[in-house]
Amino acid sequence: MVHGRKINSSKISLLMQDYPKGLVLLSAWLVSQGYSHELLLQYRRSGWLRSIGKGAMLKSGDPLILSGALAALQSQAHIGIHLGGRSALQQHGAAHYLQLAASDVSLFAPGGTKLPQWFTNNQWDIPPVVFKSTLFDNDQIGLTDYQDAGIEMQISGPGRALLECLSLCPDEFPLVEGYELMEGLATLRPDSVQGLLESCKSIKAKRLFLYFAQKAGHSWFKYIDTSRIELGTGNRSLVKGGALVPEYKLVLPEELA
Incomplete structure (x- = not known):
């Protein structure tokens, strides 16, 4: 479990740092980049990401641009x-x-x-x-x-x-x-x-x-x-x-x- 949390922590850090503010992130695309549906659900529940409609998310705090x-x-x-x-x-x-x-x-x-x-x-x-x-x-x-x-x-x-x-x-x-x-x-x-x-x-x-x-x-x-x-x-x-x-x-x- 500890190892899994480290991997998840590393992946969320990449997600937060690699994509510019305001970029919409599509679930299907993130899955193709190695983020599982379960991991994305965890990120939403933890407040890292917020849904803006079916299959689309923003990093929490990012504006709709x-x-x-x-x-x-x-x-x-x-x-x-x-x-x-x-x-x-x-x-x-x-x-x-x-x-x-x-x-x-x-x-x-x-x-x-x-x-x-x-x-x-x-x-x-x-x-x-x-x-x-x-x-x-x-x-x-x-x-x-x-x-x-x-x-x-x-x-x-x-x-x-x-x-x-x-x-x-x-x-x-x-x-x-x-x-x-x-x-x-x-x-x-x-x-x-x-x-x-x-x-x-x-x-x-x-x-x-x-x-x-x-x-x-x-x-x-x-x-x-x-x-x-x-x-x-x-x-x-x-x-x-x-x-x-x-x-x-x-x-x-x-x-x-």
Whole structure:
């Protein structure tokens, strides 16, 4: 019994020290790391861990922070959800001049993604808004590593994040803001942009991205091979009574045309 307590003491010390504050710990994942169900139950009864829903725990005293939940979904549950859109651009410093309020965070997941109840039922420090859409042929394209107070996760890189924003235009994202964000993306890599546009499934988002890049005069735009990008046919009207942009077959507000 003494030997068992020493082992348990060593394992709880590792658990307390190795994982950052606020990281959600999933029972199934901890079991795969060598913590038995019985041991986890003992930790909860002893007050080391607290349950935040079926199969999910926090170290006692840790707050409910969205980054800790998102990291657990990605790295422990292997669910394809990430911080994207305007929220990702804000983290990259590309949207700060717009004075965006951090009243909520935009998360993106492929269509049909099922999120666990421990995630949807808890009140996180920042409320998440989840958009479910299979926007890219390659779900992983354009994601980048990010760290928040020791919690590691993946978020959209700037190019992908803007395409996510533009896919929501005009009903859930303002067209004018989409262009203003594009103005700040002067240093995108052409090869990265090319890959994103070839993988993106939204004709609307791709047309807007290309037109806004051309209008902003970015130097990388001339390296994009539009012949390899599926841009569809026919006009896309995004506003009533707007002006037609013939090259991209977009009907936009006159101030953007």
